Amino acid sequence: MSKQSENLLAQTSSPLGARALLVLNNGAVFEGFAGGAYGEVFGEIRFDTSMIGYENVISDPANAGTIIAMTYPQIGNYGLNLGDIAEGKTDIVGFAIHSLCKTPSNWRSEISLSNFLLEQGVVVIEGIDTRMLTQNIRDHGNVFAAISTEDLDSASLIGRLQRRFGDAEPKVSATVPATAAAAPAPAAPAAAPTFAATAPATPVIPIAEGVE
Amino acid sequence: MPKRTDIKSILIIGSGPIVIGQACEFDYSGAQACKVLKAEGYKVILVNSNPATIMTDPELVDRTYVEPITPEFVEKIIAKERPDALLATIGGQTGLNTAVALAKEGVLDKYGVELIGCDIQAIERGEDRKLFNECMESIGLETARCGYAYAVADAENLVGELGFPVVLRPSFTLGGAGGGIAHDMEELREIVSQGLELSPANEVLVEESVLGWKEIEMEVMRDSAGNSITICSIENFDAMGVHTGDSITVAPAQTLSAAEYARVRDASHAIVAAVGVAAGGSNIQLAIHPENGRIIIIEMNPRVSRSSALASKATGFPIAKVSAKLAVGYTFDEIPNDITQIASAAFEPTIDYCVVKAPRFAFEKFEGTDTTLTTRMKAVGEVMSIGRTFEEAFAKAMRSLEDGRAGLGADGKDKFDEERFADLVGLPTQDRALYMAEALRRGWSVEQVSKASFVDPWFVARMADMIAVERGIAELPLAEIDADTMFIAKRFGLSDPQIAHLTNSSEADVRQHRKALGVVPTVKTVDTCAAAFATDTEYKYKCYEKGTSETTPKTRKRALILGAGPNRIGQGIEFDYCCVHASYALHDIGYETIMVNCNPETVSTDYDTSDKLYFEPLTFEDVMDIIDVEEPDGVVVTLGGQTPLKLARSLEAAGVNVMGTTPEAIDLAEDRDRFSAILDELGITYPQAGMASSFKEASRVAETIGFPLLVRPSYVLGGRGMAIVYDASQLEKYTADATKISPDHPVYLDRFLEGAIEVDVDALCDGEMVYVGGVLEHIEMAGIHSGDSACCMPPFSLSEAIVSQLRLITRRLALRLGVVGLINIQFAIKDTIIYVIEANPRASRTVPFVSKATGVALAKCGARIMAGEKIADMNLPDDEKRLSYYCVKEAVMPFGRFPGTDVVLGPEMRSTGEVMGIAPNFPAAYAKTQLAISYKLPEAGKVFLSVCDRDKRHIVAIARDVVRMGFTLLATAGTARTLQAAGIPVEEVKKVHETDSTIVNEIMSGEVSLMINTPLGNLTLDDGYYLRSLAVRHGISHVTTLAGAQALIAGMEAASGAGAGLEIKALQDLPGL
Secondary structure (H helix, E strand, C coil): CCHHHHHHHHCCCCCCCCEEEEEECCCCEEEEEECCECCEEEEEEEEECCCCCHHHHHHCHHHCCCEEEECCCEECCCCECHHHCHHHCCCCCEEECCEECCCCCCCCCCECHHHHHHHCCCEEEECCCHHHHHHHHHHHCCEEEEEECCCCCHHHHHHHHHHHHCCCCCCCHHHCCHHHHCCCCCCCCCCCHHHCCCCCCCCCCCCCCCCC | CCCCCCCCEEEEECCCCCECCECCHHHHHHHHHHHHHHHCCCEEEEECCCCCCCCCCCCCCCEEECCCCCHHHHHHHHHHHCCCEEECCCCHHHHHHHHHHHHHCCHHHHCCCEEECCCHHHHHHHHCHHHHHHHHHHCCCCECCEEEECCHHHHHHHHHHHCCCEEEEECCCHHHCCCEEECCHHHHHHHHHHHHHHCCCCCEEEEECCCCCEEEEEEEEECCCCCEEEEEEEEECCCCCCCHHHCCEEECCCCCCHHHHHHHHHHHHHHHHHHCCCCEEEEEEEEECCCCCCEEEEEEECCCCHHHHHHHHHHCCCHHHHHHHHHCCCCHHHCECCCCCCCECCCCCECCCEEEEEEECCHHHCCCCCCCCCCCCCCCEEEEEEECCHHHHHHHHHHHCCCCCCCCCCCCCCCCCCCCHHHHHHCCCCCHHHHHHHHHHCCCCHHHHHHHHCCCHHHHHHHHHHHHHHHHHHCCCHHHCCHHHHHHHHHCCCCHHHHHHHCCCCHHHHHHHHHHCCCCCEEEECCCECCCCCCCCCEEEEECCCCCCCCCCCCCCEEEEECCCCCECCECHHHHHHHHHHHHHHHHCCCEEEEEECCCCCCCCCCCCCCEEEECCCCHHHHHHHHHHHCCCEEECCCCCHHHHCCHHHHHHCCCCECCCCHHHHHHHHCHHHHHHHHHHHCCCCCCEEEECCHHHHHHHHHHHCCCEEEEECCCCCCCCCEEECCHHHHHHHHHCCCCCCCCCCEEEEECCCCCEEEEEEEEECCCCEEEEEEEEEEEECCCCCCCCCEEECCCCCCHHHHHHHHHHHHHHHHHHCCCEEEEEEEEEECCEEEEEEEECCCCCCHHHHHHHHCCCHHHHHHHHHCCCCHHHCCCCCCCCCCCCEEEEEEECCHHHCCCCCCCCCCCCCCCEEEEEEECCHHHHHHHHHHHCCCCCCCCCEEEEEECHHHHHHHHHHHHHHHHCCCEEEECHHHHHHHHHCCCCCEECCCCCCCCCCHHHHHHCCCEEEEEEECCCCCCCHHHHHHHHHHHHCCCEEECCHHHHHHHHHHHHHHHHHHCCCCCCCHHHCCCC
16 A cells, blocks of 8 residues: 555554455465454464354354454454453454454443454454455365465465465364464554554464474 | 145235335335235235335236225225235335224124234234333333323323433324424423324323433344244444434444344344234334443334335345245245345345445425424435445445535535534434534544434544545645545545545546546445355445456346435435336346436335346446446436436536437426527417526516516426515515525526416327327416326316317427427416426426326336337327326325424425325315325314415305305404305404414314415415414314315315225226227
8 A cells, every 4th residue: 555545544543554465275365454463374264244243253162273254344343342252362363354443332342353353363454355255265165365464475475375285175274273373462553552562573473383 | 834825815005105204115115025926826906095106006916906095995995805815014004004993993804804924913012012011021121111191191290200301102103203302391291292192092102211322223034933033233323312214324233242232133033022923024123221231122113114125225135025925824944035046035144245324304395393303203215325334335325315415524515503513413413424524523532422422432433534534635636646545535435526625626537537546446246145155146336345346247238227316305206116117118128227226215226126236326426437337338317307317418428328318408408598499489388487696687587577476596306495476575585595596596587377277298209209198287276386286187177179289289399309208398377378387308206197097107118218119119009088087196295294384385395205096087086185195084063264365256166065065164354254245154263363262272172174274475474374283283184275175175075074985996997098
């Protein structure tokens, strides 16, 4: 995005995060912006069609280790009450959405979804066409994906994704350790006041090595 | 369970005329139900008094009755047709109330008619507040603390316990009519006494106030096996306290967490089960406390509703169609999902976009009425918009309203009441969203705006982002805006005209720059499943997205049909009817039809009416964006009323092929100088006219033409700002206030033909031949807007010679103007001279009525002509043959909704809808229209007469008739003198302010059953105004024109009471031409 447009968005409640890339093992590329932790994650990607209930989706143990795409475009509107999240944590590794709300509104909300995902080290990409993404996942069946704020060369990222998971028959997602994202992540600038002091430093690679 | 085979024929009750609170959404749902039941093999019988509906098209069902929807008439239909079942849940409150009345009177039992979809007990539990509250208590749900008042004193006692403010809801009224919020004793007394009168049960609910709570609506369906599904959740932008029909609403709900939503959802499903909805759709309204989550159930409607129409359009799930199938015994698993083809109807829709509905008001037409939004619905129409985000959808909705605005302000038209600014940010009015936006511009915080307005901070924060982007754009010159910035501006909803205003450039420049940057919208699909399944549905919307468009390659000729936008006074369902017909006709002759409209209440926005549907605003920008994508071979602009017509010129200039009558020909008819020149050339008479840009000029024109004058602003629809002035002082007053007269906004002055008979002619022209569809004689004289005047076809008082002259003029004028399609010409006849008042080379409001009366589908023919067909090849019946029966169309006025406004008919249109009556003679047809509007025809009592000098001579005959029919007369001094002179017994009444005046009491006590009051011009006679308002409030028949009085009295005689003397006739039984 141009400097001019970044300046424009800086005036809104959703300034642009760093550039991020989402690639699928079938070769599809989605350019977007970081909305959570910086880093790079790999995993099976699934879409979820709930219009309300992202807290259930991210805390569903069945989704552990996966990248979740939400089909509803505006996510995070009502924030998060940690009591609604099993064990107060999420085991998803990546979150692919259209837009992440930084100014939630609900009487029970304790933390914004964006800050929660940041704390949990989930790599979020926003600003992508999630409908097109959904159609791709739907048409291809089991799809694996990578989200990266580090490697913005799509060919390189797809290559590494395919080496890990193959380009046609993905391996089972159970090989992805559920604890991969446990390490606290560095903050994206201006995204979260609580982490604002920490500049993004070391990339987080939450996927355990040696899957192949 | 498969469909029932023990029932063979089903009676469907429609909702009657368009009124506030009950608009064309019931034509949409009714037409769906009719189609699906017919397709299932049932014999379908329909009753609906509204001729402008698609559902009353005679080919849609087996037996169509355009008759009053009253228990008396529906019983006649039942006796004649002997249906096995009655489906009453798709005709709105009117349908439901009629069914309840028929059941209670034992009519259904007598004829063995089974009520399907919902039983009487369930309807009563849903509609009767007391039973409903008991029912909610039994399943552990809370309703607001409340009590019932059967007298004002009851309400006063209840307030002692509940405290002010209290919400007042009369039982069993339409769209919350008569309800309100009382903040003090005075308001309480006023609203309760009105409400008691309006409630058929004489009962008003007095309820604790939940003002400021979140308002959520749930659309739920249930089948006969007891399965229930959620179709859609809707969150109101406006908090509790504003009627949901007057609120901006958003789907899906935005600020409920999963846990809260689960409670709301469980409650909704428990409610439909407990109320006992047998099979069909229901709407549930809930209030949620924004700080503790306490849920209160507000109400439920055990039928399809305005909200279910909205939910259908918002999700793509056809609630009415599925409701009809459920009513005949199917269960969800047996009904396929039309759109996905894969899943069954049991699959709950999910959406991947945001939907915003915004109400359209018409307060400018009802001077003197309170414009604050309350629990009593006042909106006359609505728009819906779809975007990927709330911001995008909200901005679209704000520019869809056809109120001259290009979005959420920032379009150069912002004008704020500075003295009351802070109040108006909080006070719910039609402009509140604009005030909220302006407050954010002026530095109010999100919290401040939210606190003042009770609008959830989430919505306000989105608005704040929109304003931030707007501000950023305003700092840039257009040429410097880059692609990314333009993309963001569009994504946050800024329209091209707004960007033009902000960057001090023109819309054309913005469009050019934007397209050069490659910033064009993406087309996405409404598919009920958020793309979880592949579908081939052609229900589309535009958005600004990084991804690709979902479009299909062109395989045949494409026609784009521009719809009519939101319902408002002057532009209603009639135009939607024409657009739908054009779509059917063009599809039938091989076109791929593409509909563009933003009105969720209509049949045109049903996803299967046209081959493709774009749910989009009807602005140049939005229409051109669609044209760029779809590349249609032609665009139809002449069927959707003024909205698409005003785009004709600019579309043509952009190289678009406008089908039918050319923009040049349209201009020829609309430009008064050019039109007058043509009339002169053809030797056709027209009233002397002039134009003035100042009072001085106006006075000079008046001197040449003479008074009385009809004055109006230069570009108007529905007679906006029009008035009749009788002398120089009135002229001065007119030019001084109402219309800002200036060189840019001149005023037209026409000689007013007092006492002339008005006639409308609708015709087709293909450039070679003219076919006169109908000649309609108005009942009210010239000076009453044609949309507010009753009319009759064939003409009841015109000679054959006059009628053939009218036809001749129509033929010559249509050919000369170069009309290719439909034309409507308005005539006035005075002293046997025919004057042409105006010609509109487009579909008129009367096209559906004429089509119903003659059986010739004028709009379809018009569309085929636009596609190049010739009238000679259409096999139309002879247009000169006279109908052997009379059809009367009567306007339905919304005065009951706008207390304080004067009810005298005039040149400014104020009606919301129309009804049709068909009978062997004019009085009987007229009587049917009065009964159809649910005016009770006076049967006995006193008639109050007070007429102006002009009418004194003619009142004598009317008075004689009234006396002969057994009424006694009351009259004001002048009128009484005239009657006494004629030897008619009359009691003179004193003026209202005189000490021993009794007239007010006689009206209030119901002794007076009819009021005939004809004021002259727009002189507001204080007494007359007061008494007329009183009559409206107390539901007393009142007439403000002599012609109307004559027709009414003839009708009263023909009807003999509630319609015992009137026969019914199905459209299918009318003798052919």
